[in-house]
Amino acid sequence: MTVKLPLPRFARRPTFFLGLAVVHLYLGGGHILALFDTGVTWTDTWKGFGAVAGTYYFTALGLRERGAASASPGHVQVGANYTD
Numbered sequence: 001m002t003v004k005l006p007l008p009r010f011a012r013r014p015t016f017f018l019g020l021a022v023v024h025l026y027l028g029g030g031h032i033l034a035l036f037d038t039g040v041t042w043t044d045t046w047k048g049f050g051a052v053a054g055t056y057y058f059t060a061l062g063l064r065e066r067g068a069a070s071a072s073p074g075h076v077q078v079g080a081n082y083t084d
Helices: 014-038 042-063
Strands: 003-006 075-078
Touching: 014 042
Parallel strands: none
Antiparallel strands: 003 075
């Protein structure tokens, strides 16, 4: 099943997703550095590594190849196509 998300025009550009990745890296890096400075806390752990996972996700969205034949121009496909 493929879910199509309607997104505004600016959110369909690769630079938007790469910008989100940079913000996630900055925020996650602050929490991960706090793990070394103040000690290990659960909040810094999940926020830090969660933001780094968000960095990976948004980088993948920003670098993916555009122009898939099945993608309609105004939507971003999320998920995989499954055949029953």
